[in-house]
Structures are given as structure tokens and as C-alpha cells.
Amino acid sequence: MDSNPTIKGRGAQINLRNKFFELSHEMRDDFLEYCAKEGEEADKNKTLYLEVFPKTIVNKVDSPDVGMGYSMNMYQGCEHGCIYCYARNTHEFWGYSAGLDFERRILVKKDAPLLLEKFITRKSWHAYPIVMSGNTDCYQPAEQKFKLTCQCLEVFLKYKHPVGIITKNSLILRDLDLLKALAKDNLIAVNLSITSLSEETRLVLEPRTATIKKRLETVKILSENGIPVNVMMAPIIPSINSHEVLPLAKKVSEMGASSMGHTIVRLNGAIGEIFSDWIKKTMPDRADKVLHQIASCxxxxxxxxxxxxxxxxxxxxxxxxxxxxxxxxxxxxxGKAMPTLNTALHEQYKDGQLKLF
Structure with a gap:
């Protein structure tokens, strides 16, 4: 297994044409040859943070098999670079490619905490769990700089509103005190994604995520502090991590996870071409086999x-x-299970403090 793709530290190795655009940008061989001769970098491979100004932050989820009713995303695009990520396709709606752009053009919604507060304090709103990271990871590297997830957790705590989190980053432990405060009133559930016990596999599938060791430690620390954790083995990819189901389940249960979920990989939209290009470069010996087995599912x-x-x-x-x-x-x-989150407290705290009468 080659753990050094052409573009180091990235999942995707190409930028596909945005299907919504008539024109596209192409890196031509003659330009690459010129750069090589001149000793110049053709691609600096830098991450850019771009501020955007949406009018709303909470989205109603209509898909019946996703397992959430409402979601919110402080960031669009994700530097983690998971090659299989279903969210890649949404980057095209913002005018970018689902390939490298998804990992290197991160859109930041700095008004997210204010938009969230405005949403959950509406008179017509009745508390229902809102999941952070229904699309892109709320604890991706951008969170170290902008701290929007932390600020949103403070809003949820202030108004005693239930919240779910989906992440694969140990950065969540930075906010342990907030999570513990939410857990006291059964207002928090964490879904931690662990797709493999192999660090070699993790490096090629999810190049800028937390290590497997750190993720397992995160499950343990959260669980020991009374914060319920569901581990998501998502996605399971035939002939890459499909053999790890039992050992991974055993390990995360020992670390204190309350439950485990899974999905089988699917490569919708642009992801099919991005994944196919990636696997032929990183795992050429098994590429055809893996692609055939995915299709058979x-x-x-x-x-x-x-x-x-x-x-x-x-x-x-x-x-x-x-x-x-x-x-x-x-x-x-x-005998283990995730709790049902508490929706009863929020109405009493809609003005930010407990109503006595």
C-alpha cells in the first residue's frame, strides 16, 4: 500500500470540472514541464479560508435514512481530505470542485453562533436535536483557528438545547468542560467516526484526521466523563477495511462506546471519479478489485x-x-444503547435563563 500519494497530505489527487460551470481549469502537461525546468511549484497545495455569509445555519434534513432531523455546518469543505466523503459533491454548489478544492478551499461561516441563537429562540421553534457536522466535520483543522463549534456549544448550553456531534477529530476534547455541562442534563450525544484500527489505512483514506490512537483515547475520555459516544464505522469499504468489523467493535466497546453504527461506501456524483483516480494511484494492486466489489454492493x-x-x-x-x-x-x-436526548428543558430557557413562572 503506497501511503505517499502524488499530492502529499491530501486525499483527492485531482480537481474535477464543476458540473454547474461551462468552463473549467486544467493543469496542462506543458505547464508542469515548464515549472519543473524553472524549479517552480506548479501547485503550492495551500489551504485557504474564505468567509461566507449565509442567512441561516440550521437545515431540515428530509432524507428518511440519515438518522437526523436537523443539521448545521459551520464550515463548508473539509481539510481532513477523506477520499470517500459524500460531502464533496456539495462543494460544487459553492462554485468549487469536489476534488482538491473541497480540501483546500474552506468556507467559514463566522456568524454561525448568532444564526444558531436566532434560530432556536424563535417562538415557533420546539426543541429537537440539531446535529453539528451533518455535512462537514465541525472539529476539522479550521476549528483550531475560528472556534465556531465551541461558540455554538456555548449557545446550546445557554438555552439548554439538545445537540449531536459527528466528528473524527480528537480536538473535541478541547471542549470537554462544555460537553460535561451539557451531559448533566442529557443534552449531548457524540458520534465519533473510526473506520479502521490501522494507522497505515487511516493515512491514505483520511490523511489529515486525528490518529487512530487519539480517536480511541477520545472515546475513552468522553465515556469516562459521562458523555455518550456512538462509534461510526463509516464507511466500510470492501477489501480495505471490511475485515476489521469485529476487532474494531471489540476495541471501541472496551473504550466505553455505548453503541456502533455503520454504512457501506457509495460513490455518488463526482466522488466516483475522484475515488477511482485515487485508488489507482495509491493501491494499484487492488484498485480494480475494490471498485468491482463496491459496485457489486x-x-x-x-x-x-x-x-x-x-x-x-x-x-x-x-x-x-x-x-x-x-x-x-x-x-x-x-445491553448498551445511546440515550434519547432531553428536549424538555429548552422552552424554559428560551430567553437565556430559567423561567420561574
């Missing part, structure tokens, strides 16, 4: 948009994976 296609089957797949390989996850849950999570 989705009726012969790399993509799958069918509600009910898109997350779990179909066919023999998908059945084997799903059966293995069922066995893992029975073996390592029997």
Missing part, C-alpha cells in the same frame, strides 16, 4: 441514491458486511 454501480438500500447496500458482499456488524453488536454491545 449497489446493483453494479459505484453510486446509489435509493433510500433504504444506499447506506447498507445489497448483494452477497453487502450481506456479509451487514451480518458481521449485526454479530459485532450482539457480541460487544449487548
Amino acid at each position: 449497489h446493483g453494479g454501480n459505484l453510486s446509489d441514491s435509493r433510500y433504504g438500500t444506499r447506506m447498507r447496500g445489497e448483494g452477497e458482499i453487502a450481506k456479509q458486511i451487514n451480518d458481521m456488524v449485526t454479530l459485532a453488536k450482539l457480541k460487544y454491545f449487548k
Whole structure:
């Protein structure tokens, strides 16, 4: 397994043409040759943070198989660079490529805390869990600089509003005190993504994420502090991490996880070409096998948009994976479960303090 893709520290190795644009930008071979001769960098591979000004921050989720009713994203694009990320396609809506642009053009919503406060204090709003990172990771590297996730947690705490978090970054431990305060009233649930126990696999799949060791430690610390953690093995990719279901379930259960979830990889939209290019460069010895097995889970296609089957797949390989996850849950999570978050307190705190009458 080659852990050194052409563009180091990135998942995608190409920028695809944005399907919404008539024109596109191309890095030509003659330009690359010129740069090499002149000793210049053709691509500086830098991350840019670009401020945007949305009118709203909370989105209603209509998809019936996602498992959340409302989500919010402080950042669009994600420097983690996970090659399989379904959120890549949304970057095209902002005028960028789902490939390298998704990892290097990070859109920052600095007004997120104010927009959140405005949303949950509306008279018509009735508390319902809002999930941070329904699209891109709220604890990606940009959070170290902008601290928007931290500020939003403070808003949730102030108004006693339930919140869920999806992340694969140990940076979440920076906000441990806030999480503990929310947990006292059963207002927080954390979903931590761990796709492998192999650091080698992690490096090529998710180049700028927290190490596996740090993520396992994060599960342990959160659980020890009374913060419920669901570990997401998402996605499971045939012949890359599909053999790790049982050992990963055992390990995260030992670390204190309350439950485990999973999805089977699907490569919708631009992700199919981005992933195919990546795997042929990083795992050329198994690329065709992996792509064929992914397609076998989705009726012969790399993509799958069918509600009910898109997350779990179909066919023999998908059945084997799903059966293995069922066995893992029975073996390592029997008697464990994530709590239902508390929606009863918020109405009393809509003005930011407890109403006595």
C-alpha cells in the first residue's frame, strides 16, 4: 500500500470540472514541464479560508435514512481530505470542485453562533436535536483557528438545547468542560467516526484526521466523563477495511462506546471519479478489485441514491458486511444503547435563563 500519494497530505489527487460551470481549469502537461525546468511549484497545495455569509445555519434534513432531523455546518469543505466523503459533491454548489478544492478551499461561516441563537429562540421553534457536522466535520483543522463549534456549544448550553456531534477529530476534547455541562442534563450525544484500527489505512483514506490512537483515547475520555459516544464505522469499504468489523467493535466497546453504527461506501456524483483516480494511484494492486466489489454492493454501480438500500447496500458482499456488524453488536454491545436526548428543558430557557413562572 503506497501511503505517499502524488499530492502529499491530501486525499483527492485531482480537481474535477464543476458540473454547474461551462468552463473549467486544467493543469496542462506543458505547464508542469515548464515549472519543473524553472524549479517552480506548479501547485503550492495551500489551504485557504474564505468567509461566507449565509442567512441561516440550521437545515431540515428530509432524507428518511440519515438518522437526523436537523443539521448545521459551520464550515463548508473539509481539510481532513477523506477520499470517500459524500460531502464533496456539495462543494460544487459553492462554485468549487469536489476534488482538491473541497480540501483546500474552506468556507467559514463566522456568524454561525448568532444564526444558531436566532434560530432556536424563535417562538415557533420546539426543541429537537440539531446535529453539528451533518455535512462537514465541525472539529476539522479550521476549528483550531475560528472556534465556531465551541461558540455554538456555548449557545446550546445557554438555552439548554439538545445537540449531536459527528466528528473524527480528537480536538473535541478541547471542549470537554462544555460537553460535561451539557451531559448533566442529557443534552449531548457524540458520534465519533473510526473506520479502521490501522494507522497505515487511516493515512491514505483520511490523511489529515486525528490518529487512530487519539480517536480511541477520545472515546475513552468522553465515556469516562459521562458523555455518550456512538462509534461510526463509516464507511466500510470492501477489501480495505471490511475485515476489521469485529476487532474494531471489540476495541471501541472496551473504550466505553455505548453503541456502533455503520454504512457501506457509495460513490455518488463526482466522488466516483475522484475515488477511482485515487485508488489507482495509491493501491494499484487492488484498485480494480475494490471498485468491482463496491459496485457489486449497489446493483453494479459505484453510486446509489435509493433510500433504504444506499447506506447498507445489497448483494452477497453487502450481506456479509451487514451480518458481521449485526454479530459485532450482539457480541460487544449487548445491553448498551445511546440515550434519547432531553428536549424538555429548552422552552424554559428560551430567553437565556430559567423561567420561574
